[in-house]
Structure formats: structure tokens, C-alpha cells
Amino acid sequence: MSGHRIVGTKVPKLDAWDKATGAARYGHDVSLPGMLHGKILRSPHPHARIKRIDVRRAEALPGVHCVLTADRVRVGKLGFLGDHPVLKGDKVRCVRDEVAAVAATSEAAAEEACALIRVEYEPLPAVFDPLEAMQPEAPRIHENAPDNLVPHRYEFRHGDAERAIAGSAHVVQGTYRTQFMTHCCLEPCFALAAFDPAGRLTMTSSTQVPYLMQSHLSRALGIHGKDVRVLQPTIGGAFGSKLDTHPYEVLAALLARHSGRPVRILYTREEEFVCAPTRQPMIIRMATGCDREGRLTGRVCEAILDNGAYTSWGATTPHIMLVGISSLYKLEHVSFRATCVYTNNPWSGAFRGYGNPQGTFANEQQMDELARKAGIDPVEFRIRNANDPNSTTPQGFRVTTCALKECLDTAATRVGWREPKRPNEGVGIAGMFHVGGGGRVYKSDACGVIAKLDDFAHLTLLTGATEIGTGSDTAMAMLAAEELGLPLGNVSVINNDTDAAPWDVGIHASRTTFIAGNATLGAVREIRRKLLPWAAKELGCSEDAVELHDGSAWRRDDPARSAPIEKLVRTAHFREQGEMFVGQCFYDPPNQFQDPKMRGNVSATYSFAAHAVRVRVDPETGKVKILKFVAAHDIGKVINRLGLEGQIEGAIAQGIGYALTEQLRIDGGRVGNASFLDYKMLNAADLPEDVEIHFIESADPAGPYGAKGVSEAGLIPTAAAIGNAIRDATGVRLHRLPMSPESVLAAIRAGEQEALDSELEVTGPLTRSGT
Amino acid sequence: MSGEARRSADGGRRTGRKTGAARRAGSGRRPSTVDRRPPTPADRAPAWQITLSVNGDPYRVSVRPNRTLLDVLREELGLTGTKRGCDQGECGACTVHLDGRTVNACLVLAIDADGSEVTTIEGLARRGELHPLQRAFVEEGAIQCGYCTPGMILQAAALLRQNPSPTSAQIRTGMAGNLCRCTGYAKIVKAIGKAAEVMKGQRKGRAS
Amino acid sequence: MEACATHGPSASAGGRVFRAALPPFEYLAATSVPEALRLLAKFRGRAVLLAGGTDVLVQMRTGKRVPEAVIDIKRVAALGGGVKVERGGRIAIGALTTLADIEHDAKLRRLVPLLPEAVATMASPQVRNRGTIGGNLCNAAPSADTAPPLLALDALVRLHTRKGVRTMPLAEFFTGPGRTALGTDAVLGAILVPKPPRGLRAAFRKHGVREAMECAVVSVAVAVAKERGTIRHARVVLGAVAPTPLRVPAAEALLVGHPGGPLDLLAAAGEAADAARPITDVRGSSDYRRDVVRTLVRRALEEVAG
Ligand SMILES: Cc1cc2nc3c(=O)[nH]c(=O)nc-3n(C[C@H](O)[C@H](O)[C@H](O)COP(=O)(O)OP(=O)(O)OC[C@H]3O[C@@H](n4cnc5c(N)ncnc54)[C@H](O)[C@@H]3O)c2cc1C
Ligand code: FES
Ligand code: FES
Numbered sequence A: 001m002s003g004h005r006i007v008g009t010k011v012p013k014l015d016a017w018d019k020a021t022g023a024a025r026y027g028h029d030v031s032l033p034g035m036l037h038g039k040i041l042r043s044p045h046p047h048a049r050i051k052r053i054d055v056r057r058a059e060a061l062p063g064v065h066c067v068l069t070a071d072r073v074r075v076g077k078l079g080f081l082g083d084h085p086v087l088k089g090d091k092v093r094c095v096r097d098e099v100a101a102v103a104a105t106s107e108a109a110a111e112e113a114c115a116l117i118r119v120e121y122e123p124l125p126a127v128f129d130p131l132e133a134m135q136p137e138a139p140r141i142h143e144n145a146p147d148n149l150v151p152h153r154y155e156f157r158h159g160d161a162e163r164a165i166a167g168s169a170h171v172v173q174g175t176y177r178t179q180f181m182t183h184c185c186l187e188p189c190f191a192l193a194a195f196d197p198a199g200r201l202t203m204t205s206s207t208q209v210p211y212l213m214q215s216h217l218s219r220a221l222g223i224h225g226k227d228v229r230v231l232q233p234t235i236g237g238a239f240g241s242k243l244d245t246h247p248y249e250v251l252a253a254l255l256a257r258h259s260g261r262p263v264r265i266l267y268t269r270e271e272e273f274v275c276a277p278t279r280q281p282m283i284i285r286m287a288t289g290c291d292r293e294g295r296l297t298g299r300v301c302e303a304i305l306d307n308g309a310y311t312s313w314g315a316t317t318p319h320i321m322l323v324g325i326s327s328l329y330k331l332e333h334v335s336f337r338a339t340c341v342y343t344n345n346p347w348s349g350a351f352r353g354y355g356n357p358q359g360t361f362a363n364e365q366q367m368d369e370l371a372r373k374a375g376i377d378p379v380e381f382r383i384r385n386a387n388d389p390n391s392t393t394p395q396g397f398r399v400t401t402c403a404l405k406e407c408l409d410t411a412a413t414r415v416g417w418r419e420p421k422r423p424n425e426g427v428g429i430a431g432m433f434h435v436g437g438g439g440r441v442y443k444s445d446a447c448g449v450i451a452k453l454d455d456f457a458h459l460t461l462l463t464g465a466t467e468i469g470t471g472s473d474t475a476m477a478m479l480a481a482e483e484l485g486l487p488l489g490n491v492s493v494i495n496n497d498t499d500a501a502p503w504d505v506g507i508h509a510s511r512t513t514f515i516a517g518n519a520t521l522g523a524v525r526e527i528r529r530k531l532l533p534w535a536a537k538e539l540g541c542s543e544d545a546v547e548l549h550d551g552s553a554w555r556r557d558d559p560a561r562s563a564p565i566e567k568l569v570r571t572a573h574f575r576e577q578g579e580m581f582v583g584q585c586f587y588d589p590p591n592q593f594q595d596p597k598m599r600g601n602v603s604a605t606y607s608f609a610a611h612a613v614r615v616r617v618d619p620e621t622g623k624v625k626i627l628k629f630v631a632a633h634d635i636g637k638v639i640n641r642l643g644l645e646g647q648i649e650g651a652i653a654q655g656i657g658y659a660l661t662e663q664l665r666i667d668g669g670r671v672g673n674a675s676f677l678d679y680k681m682l683n684a685a686d687l688p689e690d691v692e693i694h695f696i697e698s699a700d701p702a703g704p705y706g707a708k709g710v711s712e713a714g715l716i717p718t719a720a721a722i723g724n725a726i727r728d729a730t731g732v733r734l735h736r737l738p739m740s741p742e743s744v745l746a747a748i749r750a751g752e753q754e755a756l757d758s759e760l761e762v763t764g765p766l767t768r769s770g771t
Numbered sequence B: 001m002s003g004e005a006r007r008s009a010d011g012g013r014r015t016g017r018k019t020g021a022a023r024r025a026g027s028g029r030r031p032s033t034v035d036r037r038p039p040t041p042a043d044r045a046p047a048w049q050i051t052l053s054v055n056g057d058p059y060r061v062s063v064r065p066n067r068t069l070l071d072v073l074r075e076e077l078g079l080t081g082t083k084r085g086c087d088q089g090e091c092g093a094c095t096v097h098l099d100g101r102t103v104n105a106c107l108v109l110a111i112d113a114d115g116s117e118v119t120t121i122e123g124l125a126r127r128g129e130l131h132p133l134q135r136a137f138v139e140e141g142a143i144q145c146g147y148c149t150p151g152m153i154l155q156a157a158a159l160l161r162q163n164p165s166p167t168s169a170q171i172r173t174g175m176a177g178n179l180c181r182c183t184g185y186a187k188i189v190k191a192i193g194k195a196a197e198v199m200k201g202q203r204k205g206r207a208s
Numbered sequence C: 001m002e003a004c005a006t007h008g009p010s011a012s013a014g015g016r017v018f019r020a021a022l023p024p025f026e027y028l029a030a031t032s033v034p035e036a037l038r039l040l041a042k043f044r045g046r047a048v049l050l051a052g053g054t055d056v057l058v059q060m061r062t063g064k065r066v067p068e069a070v071i072d073i074k075r076v077a078a079l080g081g082g083v084k085v086e087r088g089g090r091i092a093i094g095a096l097t098t099l100a101d102i103e104h105d106a107k108l109r110r111l112v113p114l115l116p117e118a119v120a121t122m123a124s125p126q127v128r129n130r131g132t133i134g135g136n137l138c139n140a141a142p143s144a145d146t147a148p149p150l151l152a153l154d155a156l157v158r159l160h161t162r163k164g165v166r167t168m169p170l171a172e173f174f175t176g177p178g179r180t181a182l183g184t185d186a187v188l189g190a191i192l193v194p195k196p197p198r199g200l201r202a203a204f205r206k207h208g209v210r211e212a213m214e215c216a217v218v219s220v221a222v223a224v225a226k227e228r229g230t231i232r233h234a235r236v237v238l239g240a241v242a243p244t245p246l247r248v249p250a251a252e253a254l255l256v257g258h259p260g261g262p263l264d265l266l267a268a269a270g271e272a273a274d275a276a277r278p279i280t281d282v283r284g285s286s287d288y289r290r291d292v293v294r295t296l297v298r299r300a301l302e303e304v305a306g
Helices: A016-021 A056-060 A107-116 A161-166 A210-221 A247-259 A269-275 A313-327 A356-374 A378-385 A404-415 A472-484 A512-539 A565-573 A641-660 A718-730 A741-750 A752-759 B002-008 B069-076 B132-139 B149-162 B168-174 B186-207 C033-043 C056-061 C099-104 C106-111 C114-120 C125-130 C133-139 C147-152 C249-255 C262-275 C286-305
Strands: A036-042 A048-054 A064-069 A098-104 A118-123 A154-158 A170-177 A190-195 A201-205 A228-231 A263-266 A282-290 A296-308 A333-342 A425-435 A447-453 A459-463 A491-494 A546-549 A552-555 A558-564 A581-587 A606-617 A624-634 A691-696 B048-054 B057-063 B095-098 B101-104 B117-119 C026-029 C047-050 C069-072 C083-085 C091-094 C156-161 C164-169 C174-176 C187-193 C201-207 C218-227 C230-239
Touching (some): A016 B149, A036 A247, A056 A064, A064 A247, A098 A107, A098 A247, A154 A313, A161 A282, A161 A296, A161 A333, A170 A356, A210 A228, A296 A313, A313 A356, A313 A425, A356 A425, A356 A718, A378 A404, A404 A624, A425 A718, A447 A472, A447 A512, A459 A512, A472 A491, A512 A552, A512 A558, A552 A565, A606 A718, A624 A718, A641 A691, A641 A718, A641 B186, B057 B069, B069 B095, B095 B149, B101 B149, B132 B186, B149 B186, B149 C125, B168 B186, C033 C047, C033 C069, C033 C156, C033 C187, C047 C056, C091 C106, C099 C125, C099 C133, C106 C114, C114 C201, C114 C218, C133 C147, C147 C201, C147 C230, C230 C249, C249 C286
Parallel strands (some): A036 A263, A201 A228, C026 C069
Antiparallel strands (some): A036 A098, A048 A118, A170 A282, A190 A263, A282 A296, A425 A606, B048 B057, C083 C091, C091 C187, C156 C164, C201 C218, C218 C230
């Protein structure tokens, strides 16, 4: 596969120039003539009945155009299970809850108006701990969920895990707890809605899923989908947070409809911390066994997810959580159950990794402990159990390419696994398994691309695949340029308008390079097929003898003969019975929607990686310093090295934050650290200098030029590897994220006691079976 | 760049001449009540006339005391390259140069910037020629979503002015007030290092 | 709230709208100390002085402070003046001196490096360009990072009141979290750092989750001068572990007259931990803070007395 001119090189992002000069227009930068400013009034209580709302004083305020409450509008519900009213009328279930919305001529007037709204509440008993919420006497949050369990079950059984574990030579069991983490997109949320006189809505939004948003909005607003157009400006970060359509977006549209003016809603940073979705905390109880040779025998895992007050896509994270638990290493017997529990906490959403970082943390702590018990080196132990290419996992995933062993080996070698350590230093490693060829979480996993070559040889790619900063645009442009032999500068991508671009299911599940990449190749190959006859004719040779590169068609056997592609296009345009060069492709990968038993080959291929880390722990303050970080990723094939490195480096940074410092402190349903000063996202001075990234290329036959998806992979094993390194350095294992200085010190002080404590059973039934 | 900014600037408020002085806030200015928005209780305080030089262009703006420099740059002058990430001095997205020093524009009252010289990201490129930092950020892949980028580049410019050949550790502490959620900073640090080299070369070039 | 008072975890959302706009206020620019004092008196506690604004603006934005008027003192010449070494070796630092100017001041780096070193750990370069030393002290956060080093250096403060100019030890200046001897009608003019005792060695330690851009969970400043192997002068000061920055005389007493061997240092660190009265909040539990005090004091003393 060598000899590529563009694919595999380091290429700046297509939009980097605009972003470097301040010219890029983000949502917060867009305004429309006559635009009003929207503001939301939210619940002061985590759980309360709304008795009465009085908006008269708000409406009387000069500049106020429109005040909406639940009883004034008819609007559908949001959420994965449709349990989320946009405006709360009967009761509020968390402090994020939208009670009223105002549109006014200035932000200040809208704020003032919100402050003038009187709401009478009757506070209700609330519950914030998922285990408590599962108790029979717990306050009921949704009428149709008497047990506070989200009515959607996740159960998977393969073989007889309990028996396999009982017969194991070594068994490790433990309970692991993970925290609320939040996306911290640098650009706070925004929405801008405008109706045209014919009643058609244009929604400017930083959604990751424009076509789903189209249908969400159509359902919520009760208008036909054809009357919803979604435009995306430059997006200032998403990471999963913009996978759902949120109440504020619907509210912007409602305010626009009721006021007859465009309405923009901007979040403040504090609002973002309190009201944007989070990564769901989990309580994961897991047991894993192995035989005397260190081969895994079976695994049992039960997970409780704090869903918060309403469902979002976050309630489906167990699907992806399970992939790592069942398929990172070879397992014959697996049993898994996950339960999402309603609480009065702010609701959780989707976040890079989609449950897999939580599951992998538990999984990889156990792998380490098992290795220890079996007396086998942890790297060797993992390699012994690693998946092989061309194998099928318990869930029915067909692993075609797999370089996990190489990844483990590279990461361990580079981090100096066997090198001597100074006092308080430790090394740790963890592997990762994730979808790498899309993820069929909807019925469709497809992406459409239309390609158009104009008579100056400029190629336009029209696609629904959104660019959220990951560089997917650039990867698509590179693939197209390579395939058609055009300079990269000849390619542009239009993907921010549902009126212009064809369907895509959205940017998630690390799918865009793989799926949109394949769709791009399909579309430009059609153009290539149309172009070759013209080239052959011009060059006086057969089509097989034509090569396309550097903007021209060349005769392979006579490099002196060439014709510029633009000239070929013009030749075809400027003649009778001419031809235009448009190609299109609807690529839907060969993967399967999982059945209710959680089986099915959900992705067309799978990514593997290993992270190894060397840390030093200050035994007197508990502070963990990362001395060296090595990531080895099986990415199939590198398309844009610069973009790929950036994706992994960024994900590692988020993973380090997840491991050590980041936690949204929610106490009694309220966020206690809604600022960057107290939410400890890491800055440049905190992150390790010595980060190495290695790409192991396994050239996936299904991937575009062999590539697999990667954008979540860098986050998934990071906390797990750090946890193992802390264990190595201190002799104690932490079972709870984040491993903050305070908790590390407490663990060291408590010594093994802590480890023992956390192995104790969680009180009460962990899951209740059936409904 | 600055041509764009000028066009989108708040039309008539811009004066034709370069307004250098007017150092003292409040000196000789009469509060004016000109404002587009209808009055609300939050808007009772009178507005003031201030003059600013932004990227070399003079502006005269009418502001209320509770408006920040960030508000004025983005909303009055249409210079949206300066980003709002937190409004509390914690993210650095709003970093601009104020009389030669970097500040968080969200923590500066607009009134307080009266008579000052401001440089924003729109003013960094000279006659269409990117600043070496802009070029390095593009080429090194230091930009993903790009929301942090303008602030990063302006802070880096100040850093390199103070310390033309920083170590990477110095770059990291010098950039600690600028958060980035996308890149993990590695490529940002590298880009700044690279720009430092380029700028050293340019200075040598000029000297000889 | 404790640490970095202004940035205490914001009151949680609820029943309110997240406001983007700063609350409205009247803006007044004072050009002289008497004018500032007159304006303060006029508003009787309903006005706030504005120096760099890095605390004030944040407090106003988060709704912790809703003053009727803001009195900008940035251009009052008598409060500026930067860093001057007086005859006799005393250093005078104008209240309006920015943190960045302190960080880079050659005289301070030579004479009392403790202060610029501590200042370099504060906030971000952008905030240090704007924030002032006077603002840091007058804001009186228990975690204010200039306080422990200045207390360890026996600094004095010069206050301007309607009755005249008054100088007091900085140790008496802090009266509680966010409260100082200024009350509502005085202005801080300058900070005075006496000539340090001969051979003084000092160290600052700050503990937080992050390396930079971090409010102290615990901060420590120690200063020790030895004569012929015996400690003759000792200061141990803690930040963020009590309602005000805290000097620990008991720890100092354990050091003076001793050689500063490992046991002396350990004992002094223990005294410091006992003296700390930390609270539990999102930044750390009280037990953890006390534990860290012991460690940081010992380590700082090891550096200067070992
Ligand atoms: C992102 C961020 C990070 C920060 N990190 C730190 C940190 O690490 N450590 C730390 O200690 N602080 C930190 N701070 C707080 C702040 O920057 C400092 O306290 C700064 O020194 C305040 O100075 P200022 O001039 O901006 O004060 P201002 O905000 O102008 O004033 C602060 C208070 O002091 C009063 N005041 C100011 N000057 C005088 C005077 N001369 N006489 C009487 N009263 C006066 C004001 O009325 C006000 O009450 C941080 C702030 C931000 C925004
Ligand atoms: S917006 Fe000013 S620092 Fe974040
Ligand atoms: S590139 Fe997205 S925040 Fe920095």
C-alpha cells in the first residue's frame, strides 16, 4: 500500500487557517438581524412538584417578547425513552430542569424577566444515590418507573460464567466506582433558531447528529421534518455532549416560533457545568477468574449506572461498555448485567468512549490483580489472553485485524517495563478494545457522500458527516485527493447544512473516518470511472494505462504525455452530449444491529490499543506525577498522521484528567464546583512532557485505505493504566475514580485495609431481576 | 483581516482619526444614553463614551459600566475572533493584548480600557501574512476545534516577547492560563517552540 | 467560602437564571486618595474599590457581590509607585503593583526572593498582569498566596483612612475570611517589608491538584536565620487552613535556639499541623489539609534549615 502521495502524510486541518486568524465563525459568533435573546429559568429543587407559575411581571418587563411555560406550549418529549419534557409542568426532577423560558431584546432583559417569574414549588423527597434509589421505599421519580429503574434491560450471557469462575485457579473480585465527568467543551452551548414566513425552521446548532436532530426537532415541535433545516457553524468541541437534542435547543425554536423573531440561547460557563450532560458514574462489581497457566476462565460483571433524572443516549452506554468487558481479552464465559437507575441528579449523556472507559477501568484492574495472583508478569499475562486476528468473540464480534499483542509489547518496551524503578515509582499498562468500523447503535450506520468535480478541477464533497474538531473533513479530503490524483488544495468539504448534504447518522463511535471515508472513496471512485475514458481518449491509450496524480492524467508507459484533469473536465463539459463528473455513495458498513441479547457484529472492524505509563507518587501528599506515557494503537492505517496524533494526545489528556483530577462534585443533586477553578481540567503545565504515540498498522481490509476509527481510543485505557501504575508504585489499589491526591494518600495510609474494604459487598441487592 | 473587522465594526461609532490619548477614564466625557436596547432595570446606569485603538484602528464606543472589554470587542466592534469561554478569567479564550500585556478581556471593564491600545487575533497577521505563531499552529496540528486558538496564540506571542527562546517547561507554565480540551497541549507546545525558532531566524535575517 | 474566597464553589443553580451580564453599577474613577476616601464614605459600604478587578469582577459575575458603585483606584498615583528600597533597607511596594511586576522585579528577586517565587505560582500570566498585590491582600482570601510569604517576612501595611495614614503589622490586618482591618472606609497604600535578618533563608510551598492556575489547598511559607549553626529567627506561616493566613508561633518557638536537625523540623511541622484549623470543602477535607500541612512545613524547613 505504499506509494501514496497524500494518505499517510502530515496535513494541517482544512479549517486551521480560519481558526488561527479568528475568522472561523462559531455559534456564539453568529447573530441575525432582529434576533432576540433567550434565557431559561431552572428549578431550585432537585425534586419538587410545581404548584403554580406566575409570569405576569416578567411579561410586563419592557423588551420581553415571549415567556413560555409548560402549560402555554404543546411540545413533545426528548430522551432515548421519550421521558424528558422540554418544559417541566407538573414536577421538576433535577436542578437542571427548565421551568420557563424567556425571549427578550437583550440578554439582561431576559435574565431580569426570568428573575421576575414566580414559581410555587412543593419540595419532594429526593434520592441521589442509585443504590438508594433502587430501594423499595425510595422516592419515585417517574410515574411509569415504580422501581426507579430505566425500563431498558442490558443482560448478556455466554457460557456459564459463574461455574467457570468457581472452577478457576485464581479469582479476583472487586467493586469499582467512577465519577461524574463533564465534557468542558471550550465553547459553551448555544442554539439559534429562526422560522421563515412559511413556517420553516432553520436551526443553527453545534449538534453532532444533524439528521437525527432534524427528526428530534420535528417530533418535539410537531412540524414535518422537511420544515427543519439544521445548519452547523464551526463547533467548539463536542466529545459526545452534542449527540442528544437538548431542551434548550427546542426552547430556542419554541421561543422563535412564539415571538416571530430569531432567538439565540447562549450558556454561561456555570450553566454549562450545571446543565450540560456528564459521563455517568458507575458502580461496577466484577469477578474474573483464570486457570493455573493464566488463561482467563470467565467473568461476571454487574453495573449500576446513575442515569440521573431523564434518559438520553447515555442510557445506552452499557452496549459499548460491554464490548471491552466481553472482548478485549479471550473469554469463553461471560455474564453481564447493567441497570440504569433514575436519580434526582443531573442527567448523564454520551461522552467519548461511551461507557468503555468505566468498564475498562474495572476490567484492567482485575487483569493486573489476576496476573499478580497467578504470579505472571502483567504484560505477559495480557499477551497470553489477547485476542487474535480472525477470531469471533462471545458477543459475536468478528475480529478481522487485531494487533493487540504488538500494542502491548510496544507500550511495555517503550515505557521501560523491566527497567529499574526509583522509590515511589511504578509502571502500569492497560489494553483497550473498541468499535473501529462504525457502531450500529441505530438501524442505520450509514453515511452519504456526493462528490462533484468542476471544470477547474475543484472537487466538492457534500456529506452529512460533521466536523467537530477531529479533522474528519481533512481525512475525507485526503482520501478523495489521493484517489483522484488532485492536490489537496483542490478539495473542499461542505457538511454543515442538511439542505445541501446527504444523510449521515452522526459523528460518534469513532466512526467518521471509517464510514465517511469509505463513502468518500465510493463517490470519488465513481468520478474516477467517468473520468478515465476521457483521459484515455486524450492520451491515446487504454484506461488501464492511465494514472491520475498531481492534478493530471498520465500515460503510465510514457510519462511525457499527460493532460490536466481540469482540461479533461472542460472537454467533457464544452461539447454536445457532454458529461458531468458527479459521484455518490451511500456507505452502510457490513455490521449488525445487536439483538436484545446483546449479540451481533456491531462494528465492521475493531480497534485495539495499549497504554503504558510510568508514575511517581508522592507518598506524603498523594500527588501522582506522570513521568512517561506511551500509547500504542492499532489504527489499521494512518491517513493523516497529524490528525491522528492529535486525536490520541487529546484523548490521553482527557483520560489523565478522568484518572486523577476531574470530578463534577454533585452533592444533594447540586453541582458544587461549577467553574474551571474548581473543576480540575488539566492545563499545559500539568500534562506530561514525555508522551509517545506509536501506530501499529494492521491495514484493515474493510477500512478506507486500511484505516480504522480511533478518536475515542486514547481515552479508554488511560485511567486503567494509571491505576495499575499507582498500584505498582504504592502497593495499594484504588477502586474509585478520580485517584485524587487526597484519595491516593488515604489509600496509602489505610494500606491494604482500603483494598479489603472495597471488596466488601455493596449493601442491598445490586440488581433486581426482571421488572 | 482588519479590513473585515472594520467593515463589521459598529458603523458610525468609528471615528475617522486615530484617537491616541484620552488616557483618563471619565475625563471630560459626558454619560450618554445612546443604546440600541430598550431600557430595563438592569440598564439604568448611564453609558459612557470611550475611545479605543484596536489593531491600530481607532474606535469610539458608547458603553455601560458593566460591559467588559470582551463584550465590546465581540458585540460592538464585531471582532468575534476573541472568544468567550468562561467570563471569569479561568480559560484564557478571551486573551488579548492591552497596552502590550496580555489580559483576560472578560476581566477588564470596557471603561477601564478607555484610551488603550488593544491587539486581538484579527490584528496579528500583517497584510495577509500570517504571524509565525499562526503558521506554526496550523502546520503543527495545534488546532482542533480551534476555540482556544486565538487566546493561545496571543498568550504565546506575549510569552515569546518576554522570553524568545523558552524551554518547553517554560512554555507549559507560560500557557497555564489557556485551557484546551481537544489537543492535550502537546502540539501547542511544539508549535510555540517552532515559532520561536522561526522568529529568531527572522530577527537574525533583519539584523544582517 | 474558604480558599480563593472569590472563587468559592459557586452557589448551585436552582430557581435562577444563569446570568451572563455583570450586574449594573455606577462607575467612578478616583484620582487621589482623598477622593477615593470621600467616595467610599459617600456609599457607606455599598461601593467596592477596583484595582486589577480579578477578584471583584468574578465576585460580581457570580453574584457574590452586587455593589452600587465601583470606585476605580487604578490611577491613584499615591497607591502605585512599584517597588522601592528605602534608606535602611526597608522595601516599599505600592498597593497597585501588579503581580507580574512583583514576579519579575529584580530588587525583590535579590532581596526577598520568597515573594516573587510565591507570586509566580499564582493564577495565570494574564491574571498576574492585571491583579495587584494590594487586591490580593485586601480581598483577604484565606488562601491568598502573597500573605504567607509577606507574613514570614514580618511585613507591615500602610493604610490611608480619613483620619490619616496608619501603619500596622500585616499579621493584624486580616480579621476573617474576606475581612480586613480596612473596614469599609480605608485604602491600602503600600506594603512595607523590613530589611530581612542577615542570612535569612525562606521557602514557599503550595499544594493543589494542578501545577498552575490553582488555588492553594494548603500553602506554607517558612523563613529561618541561623547563627553559628543555631536557629535565631524562625517564621512558620500557613495559608488556606484557617479563616485567615496563620502564623504558628509554637512551631517557631520549637525551632529557635535549636540547630534545626530532623527532629526539630518534625516537631515544628507537628505544631503547625496542630495549629491548623482547616475546613472541609470541595478542594479538600480538613484531615487531608492538616496532613499536608505537616508534610509541607517539614519539607520547606528541610530546604532552609537542614
Ligand atoms: C483565574 C484566577 C486565578 C486566581 N488564582 C489565584 C491564586 O493562585 N492565588 C491567589 O492568591 N489569588 C488568585 N486569584 C485571585 C486574584 O487574582 C488575586 O487575589 C489578585 O491579586 C487580586 O488583585 P486585583 O488587583 O485584581 O484585586 P481587585 O479584584 O481589584 O480587588 C480585590 C479586593 O481588594 C480590594 N482592594 C483592591 N485594592 C485595594 C486597595 N489598594 N485598598 C483597599 N482595598 C483594595 C477591592 O475592593 C476588592 O475587595 C485568582 C483569580 C483568578 C480570576
Ligand atoms: S472568557 Fe475570559 S478567561 Fe475565559
Ligand atoms: S482546540 Fe478545542 S479547545 Fe483547544
